[in-house]
Amino acid sequence: MKAFMRIAGCVAAVWGCAVGAQEDYRPAGTGQPTDAVAPAAPADEPRREPRVEEPSLGLYVLIGGGVEGYAGQLSPRVDTGFTYGASVGYRAMPFLALELGYNGSINNLDANGSLVAKGDLGSGPDLVRNGGQLLVLGMAPLERVQPFVLTGIGFDRYTVRHDAPPGGKTHFRDDTAGYIPVGLGLRVQITRRLAADARVAYHFLFDQDFASTSATPNALDGRYMGLLQFGGTY
Structure with a gap:
């Protein structure tokens, strides 16, 4: 038991x-x-597509610097220099923006007009340029990387601080003139508000009276520039 x-x-x-x-x-x-x-999940439940952000619209501000030089018969007479600029723009639509900007540059002059610079004609930059421009930007309506084209109109004020000595091929003087910019660019939205903007442009000068040369000016006697800017959208 x-x-x-x-x-x-x-x-x-x-x-x-x-x-x-x-x-x-x-x-x-x-x-x-x-x-x-x-x-x-039920077979008839709708599939959710990933949400795509639209480009930031509204007011934006850019500031930066780069390099600037001259082409044609002005190329051997004006050395490549430093350029700087600031812009205020308004992107009304994903593919269109208007931009009002200031830009300037400082360059040294070549006394002999040769391809090899002979040094400054005086202390500091020889040619100082200050200008303003109104641009129209046609932009790709993408979220992050946005290529664009630009054109518009601008005006410059040239100030010559040191002129070439007698016997030089080119005589420089103070002058005010206009130009038409044409260029390409790429804007990258780092964040929703912060952006980086890189652009290259060629400026067709209305005249080159600031640099009196022996040859007749033409459209190839222009100015080119490359500019890297940073800014934000508000």
Whole structure:
């Protein structure tokens, strides 16, 4: 009798452990294993497409610097120099923006008009330019990387601080003139508000009276520039 009671006790203990293990494997009130696969979504549920952000619209400000030089018969007479600028623009639509900007540059003159610069004619830059321009930008309506084209109209004020000595091929003087800029650029939205803007442009000069040369000026006697700017949209 005692042996039977011992065997019954052992069976009851094993049964209790098995039931306890089964209860731990199934979540309370579900009766399903914890690793059961979740039911699939209904087949007729619409698929969600990823949301695409539109380019930042509104007012923006840019400021930066780069390099500027002259082409044609002005190339050997004016050395490549430093350019700087600041712009305030308004992007009314994803593909169109208007921009009002200031830009200037400082260059040294080549006294002999040769391809190798002979040094400054005086202390500091020889030719200082200050100008303003109104641009129209046609922009790709993309979210992050936005290529664009630009054109417009601008005006310059040239100030000659040191002129070439007598006998030089070119005579420089103070002057005010206009130009038509044409260029390409790439704007990168670093964040929703912060952007980097890189552009290259060629300026077709209305005249080159600031640099009197022996040859007749033409459209190739222009100015080129590369500019890197940073700014934000507000």
